[in-house]
Amino acid sequence: MTDSAVKLSPEETLSGLLDHCLKAGADAADARYGVSGSVSVSVRKGKLEGIEREENAGISLRCFFGKRQAHVSGADLSREGLTALAERCVAMARAVPEDRFCGLPEAALLTGGQTRLDLTGEAELSPETLEADALAAEAAALAVPGVKTVAGCGASWNRSSSWVAATNGFRGHKTGTSVSLGLAAVAERNGQMERDYDSWSVRRRSDMPAAADIGRTAGERTIARLGARKLATQKAAVIFDRRVADSLIGAFLSAISGPSVARGVSFLKDRMGEAVFAPGIYITDDPARPMGMGSRLYDGEGLPVRETHLIEDGRLTGWLLNLPSARQLGLDPNGFASPGFGDPPGVSTSNVYLRPGKDSPGALAKAAGKGLLVTDMFGPSINPNTGDYSVGVAGFWFEDGEIAWPVSEVTVAGELPSMFARLIPANDLELRGTRDAPSILIEGMNLAGS
Template sequence: MADFPIPPADLLAGLLDQCLKSGADAADARIGESDGVGVAVRDGKLESIEREESTSVALRCFYGKRQAHVSSADLSPEGLKTLAERCVAMAKAVPEDKYCGLPDASLLATGDLDMDLSGEPELSAATLEERALAAEAAALGIKGIKTVAGCGASWNRSTRWVAATNGFTAFKTGSSTALGLSAVAEKDGKMERDYDSWSVRFSKDMPAPEEIGRTAGERTIARLGARKLGTRKAAVIYDRRVAGSLIGAMLGAISGPSIARGVSFLKDRMGQQVFAKGIYITDDPFRPMGMGSRSHDGEGLPVRETHLIEDGVLTAWLLNTPAARQLCLEPNGFSALGFGDPPGVTTSNIYLRAGEKTPQELMAQVGEGLLVTDMFGPSINPNNGDYSVGVAGFWFEKGEIAFPVSEVTIADDLPSMFSRLVPASDLEFRGTRDAPSILVEGMSLAGS
């Protein structure tokens, strides 16, 4: 980690003051540092070690309704002074943006906003290598596995300080460790691959490396001998590994900037029944040690637990300050990190509430259909929600897996899919966007 002669919070205060002296009306900024180590192994040997250490500063200045943003790795007093002068000069030269600007100080989050999401202390390269080698060996120990295409383990830490001339300041730090690999098998000249990967705050919260390797290997072997399917209508169950993509499609459709531009198939559905009754999609920024947890949004505004979908009803857009101003609404805590950059929109820890039946019970309920375990490049028309995606997975009959399938395209429209979506009971909290397996009946399937 960097050794700051001047505390980062003081550096930011001085930088913002320099911006105002240089003619800016307002400014925000952040200082960030990250460090980490990652290893890759192949064929039972260490292939590479990478070490990352970086420190940077990002600055955004406002001149009336004009804004500009710059970044640098030079945190010296001279470097910061030059950065401020350059950013203000740029802001004076760019076109106006009538929706830009910092939020009013009266709207800012208050209280103790500093957040420590640190997991375990730094894991050594030797420890990471040992974990990766164990995972690779377990995958190669599965009969039929030809090779492991990639296997790596890492540990990373990031820290950032933010401040703005409206009086907001905060600090956040966090660390995580990851392990993953992709296994390859071959049958009748056709290659198949599958994977398993985990990213957690504490390594104790992921399966043992040997289990991760075995899972990747077993998933790969199960895909051998994949068939194609003829065109038909059928039930589709999205495995929980890929089910979050449907939640992502919903989030894109309720993004404030998309609503403001009128390019969303949900733009006229606020307050209406979008999903079936009993469906809840919730954003929880306060999950203990959550991968997306935060005490404020990307502009310093308060965050709170929010049911974006409550009993099937759409209740909120994802708004930052510019989108809220354009829509004549109030920002609601879904700004992505700004402070030196124009803010986007994002959620924190979003999840679809689990249903009552297991995936196996849903398979038995519908009898036959397609279990999707892998997806390739979804295509979504944002205006009407037309949806298609290439997938691979397993055909099931009489509620049991029958055979693997590949090169299948599934299609429908998202508004209709949302209305008949049924969640299973197998929800896991593993990332920033979690969903259980999801059943959608009556989808169009086509071989490719």
């Protein structure tokens, strides 16, 4: 980075870059300046295995020439480098085919509120602190009788900041930190090897369980999987543990993606306003969650965001729209553009959760009688047009609400529209990620085993 670039603030850098674009002939432009840093450690057999530190800075730029757009990115933040980046992007925008749905939002649509968000937890954690946490987690896992080894154990601290700007007048800034700790334990019995894990990523270290508790959980989960059996092919109730239940919410979000609906490749494309889930089911996007991993004050195009019930009392309320998909569908954008500013926006949510039910997972299992508790998944397959769903799983067979034995090498299959309609949430929701769900019971699933 040159001395001239160091003297410029990120806001000044973006403003100068956008001015270069307009002077080079662009009709409009937006850009993002990102800075990130991280410290991570890994341990093995009670000793430090590695320390890694990363520092990155870069810029992304998107230019418009009529109904044409192009985007570029680079790490040269000198005046000369930024000028060359702007000229290259404008030249590319002149040459590409038209996209009649592209463009920046009108200034009147932009959020008129605060556009600076601070999600900072701890200041930088030292490698020594991270190493101590990782060693404590590894030792706790190895202390569980039967655990043979820990395949990988690491801890990290991360920081990221982004500044965004556009020629329609929008300016925004977001900064945040996160702390992560995770490990996988391995156990063996009678020649059969199993592994399981636990991992956490939070804004504040104080919101994470103690390192020893994380390690112990990973070890106990691994031991519980020893002696796994196969199941006979049958129909049965399935409870998706909260560790994996959010994948069903992810399948729902993909089906209500505005671009997918606009292309006609969604099994929910004709279900707007209809009951998709049972009465009483709510799926909510909450961008204002304090210290949430996905919290935001504006979407990827600078449009306002708000708490939104995507499913309200079982009914589908709307699509996830960015400006291009809204234009294509003849609708108004609704604040679900993914981080654009320098890139064409996709769609994304912030902090999505399925509202919990009233019964515990154990109560749901007892009511179901017998079935499969799924605790691990391998490569879900979804037909976006029909909602046909299948996934390889591992977990536990339960009878009369109690775990009977571990199960592996089973495929669970069904049709997502029917699965959504039968879905019953438990009461064990934890808000810890960008997409959270309690355990979920779905009866009458197809199980393919031996």
